[in-house]
Amino acid sequence: MIFAEIKYNEHYADFHEPLLKHVKSKFKQVDSGHQCDSWIWIYEGDHKVMIDTFSSMNHQVKSEKKENPLVQKVIDVLKEKYNVIIFSDPELEAHEE
DSSP states (O other): OEEEEEEOSSOHHHHHHHHHHHHHHHOSEEEEEEESEEEEEEEETTEEEEEEOTTSSSOEEEOSSSSOHHHHHHHHHHHTTSEEEEEEEEEOOGGGO
16 A cells, blocks of 8 residues: 655655665664665564555555554654655555555
8 A cells, every 4th residue: 555655856766875864764674675666664563664666756655554553653754854745545556456
């Protein structure tokens, strides 16, 4: 499920490192990678949130579960520095339809 999207003007490949640096400064457990697409996974307890470009040219905030308290924490951290568009209802990804 897609909960939000970060809006920016540069190519997502150029945005990956600054975004990753910001996320790592706020969360303890973060995995990431960049190969064709950009992805950042954030963990807290049993919760996981993904920020990736798998279905968009901009980074999107995603979770496999609709009821995930980490989603709002991640969005709040992103809003500190970036223009984040929050979806009123989470959108399904293509593989979830």
